[in-house]
Amino acid sequence: xxxxxxxxxxxxxxxxxxxxxxxxxxxxxxxxxxxxxxxxxxxxxxxxxxxxxxxxxxxxxxxxxxxxxxxxxxxxxxxxxxxxxxxxxxxxxxxxxxxxxxxxxxxxxxxxxxxx
Amino acid sequence: xxxxxxxxxxxxxxxxxxxxxxxxxxxxxxxxxxxxxxxxxxxxxxxxxxxxxxxxxxxxxxxxxxxxxxxxxxxxxxxxxxxxxxxxxxxxxxxxxxxxxxxxxxxxxxxxxxx
Numbered sequence: 001x002x003x004x005x006x007x008x009x010x011x012x013x014x015x016x017x018x019x020x021x022x023x024x025x026x027x028x029x030x031x032x033x034x035x036x037x038x039x040x041x042x043x044x045x046x047x048x049x050x051x052x053x054x055x056x057x058x059x060x061x062x063x064x065x066x067x068x069x070x071x072x073x074x075x076x077x078x079x080x081x082x083x084x085x086x087x088x089x090x091x092x093x094x095x096x097x098x099x100x101x102x103x104x105x106x107x108x109x110x111x112x113x114x115x116x
Numbered sequence: 117x118x119x120x121x122x123x124x125x126x127x128x129x130x131x132x133x134x135x136x137x138x139x140x141x142x143x144x145x146x147x148x149x150x151x152x153x154x155x156x157x158x159x160x161x162x163x164x165x166x167x168x169x170x171x172x173x174x175x176x177x178x179x180x181x182x183x184x185x186x187x188x189x190x191x192x193x194x195x196x197x198x199x200x201x202x203x204x205x206x207x208x209x210x211x212x213x214x215x216x217x218x219x220x221x222x223x224x225x226x227x228x229x230x231x
Binding site for chain 1: 147149151158159160161164166172175205207209211217218219220222223224225227
């Protein structure tokens with residue numbers, strides 16, 4: 001079974017500063033995908049960034065980047081130049097090709113507050 | 117274009133009643149998922165539909181839960197004899213054909229409250 005662990009239930013960061021959210025996962029699969037989703041109070045889950053396990057290069061999307069450590073099964077999200085609109089729940093998620101359905105397994109989430 | 121829509125946005129029901137939650141996926145998306153987001157359990161997979169294939173029901177928590185997808189488009193999640201532990205946000209997601217992983221697009225969810 002696949003598990004995803006987010007050890008930081010809540011975090012806060014000053015506007016314009018940098019923050020890192022942690023995520024670890026456990027799997028015996030070799031072909032898998034990792035994601036960070038953002039869920040603002042509107043409840044709409046929004047994909048922030050994705051990483052394919054076979055890619056060694058860390059994914060980046062504008063102010064968002066990941067530190068993917070495959071051997072350590074770690075997948076952290078760095079948000080640079082934090083903005084008030086980044087305030088949300090952030091979920092780390094995992095899926096793999098073996099199941100066929102590509103269903104997502106989520107961590108419990110980290111509530112991020114950006115302080116003006 | 118239009119995203120995934122869900123209705124109702126909020127639903128309050130009494131224990132023991134049946135409820136139906138609706139999901140309209142993005143047009144042309146052949147795969148559809150239901151997830152449940154509850155305080156105690158976090159986000160959990162419930163059921164998956166892909167085209168005309170038999171659905172993957174492995175995440176349904178009990179036989180009180182069922183879902184169908186008509187015409188390969190709209191899906192309805194039905195909860196019979198609701199219990200207080202069914203209170204949660206029910207999220208629907210859709211994606212294009214799964215030759216490989218494709219991004220799942222989520223709807224805004226239905227918040228179910230069972231009194």
